[in-house]
Amino acid sequence: MKLIRKIMSVAISAILLTGLASCSAGTRNETVASTLANASEHSASATNKETSEVSDTGKENPFGKALVVYFSCTGTTKDVALKIASEAKCSACEIEPVKPYTADDLNYNTKKSRAYKEQNDASARPEISGSVSDWDSYDTIFIGYPVWYSKAPRILCTFVENYDFSGKTVIPFCTSGSSGIGSSATELAELAKQGKWINGTRFAASVNSKDISEWLNALNGSI
Ligand SMILES: Cc1cc2nc3c(=O)[nH]c(=O)nc-3n(C[C@H](O)[C@H](O)[C@H](O)COP(=O)(O)O)c2cc1C
Numbered sequence: 001m002k003l004i005r006k007i008m009s010v011a012i013s014a015i016l017l018t019g020l021a022s023c024s025a026g027t028r029n030e031t032v033a034s035t036l037a038n039a040s041e042h043s044a045s046a047t048n049k050e051t052s053e054v055s056d057t058g059k060e061n062p063f064g065k066a067l068v069v070y071f072s073c074t075g076t077t078k079d080v081a082l083k084i085a086s087e088a089k090c091s092a093c094e095i096e097p098v099k100p101y102t103a104d105d106l107n108y109n110t111k112k113s114r115a116y117k118e119q120n121d122a123s124a125r126p127e128i129s130g131s132v133s134d135w136d137s138y139d140t141i142f143i144g145y146p147v148w149y150s151k152a153p154r155i156l157c158t159f160v161e162n163y164d165f166s167g168k169t170v171i172p173f174c175t176s177g178s179s180g181i182g183s184s185a186t187e188l189a190e191l192a193k194q195g196k197w198i199n200g201t202r203f204a205a206s207v208n209s210k211d212i213s214e215w216l217n218a219l220n221g222s223i
Pocket residue numbers: 071072073074075076077078106107108115116145146147148149150151175176177178179180205
């Protein structure tokens with residue numbers, strides 16, 4: 001009996017470790033991506049403490065302690081988010097829906113799709129799995145999402161209504177097929193009510209690290 005219990009406990013530990021590793025893949029050593037699940041968030045905030053306040057040039061990081069929070073269904077926003085985290089030397093954290101979006105849910109071409117219905121329902125608030133730990137410790141939040149029918153996906157509304165942005169600088173960014181960021185970020189700012197929201201930026205899927213670095217340098221002047 002004891003042996004069976006021991007084998008079970010080793011197996012469970014192995015499964016947990018695999019899960020943690022799969023949501024902690026960063027693009028550079030100092031960048032940690034995680035989901036909002038509490039367990040993995042700890043590793044993100046621990047790494048962030050060590051890396052985000054002082055850059056590797058030894059200068060103070062203009063963003064203070066920063067976090068990139070993003071929602072992404074097909075990976076484009078995630079790629080951009082991880083590039084931002086890498087260049088800004090901070091952690092990244094994925095907003096994960098309790099109910100993941102299937103390909104049918106994302107079908108742009110039908111009014112029957114979940115995405116279409118949610119975007120056409122101003123009160124839709126898809127549930128988020130997990131939460132950001134150590135939220136109060138962040139000075140700057142980069143917040144990224146794909147444009148859905150010219151707006152931020154409703155799950156971003158859930159997010160901004162659930163966190164207190166007081167005292168934080170918020171830097172929105174989005175990806176899209178071709179649309180600009182339009183009013184999607186200011187709509188989120190209105191829902192959030194607090195925080196100093198900087199004008200948002202739209203990135204193409206092809207954006208590279210040099211472009212991101214130049215964008216961050218330009219932002220320095222405006223925060
Ligand atoms: C439901 C849905 C609606 C979309 N609406 C727009 C849109 O209004 N304008 C646009 O340029 N792209 C639109 N797109 C394309 C996405 O914004 C684009 O592919 C984005 O980069 C995907 O990001 P992700 O891979 O991080 O999910 C839409 C995509 C989906 C699935």
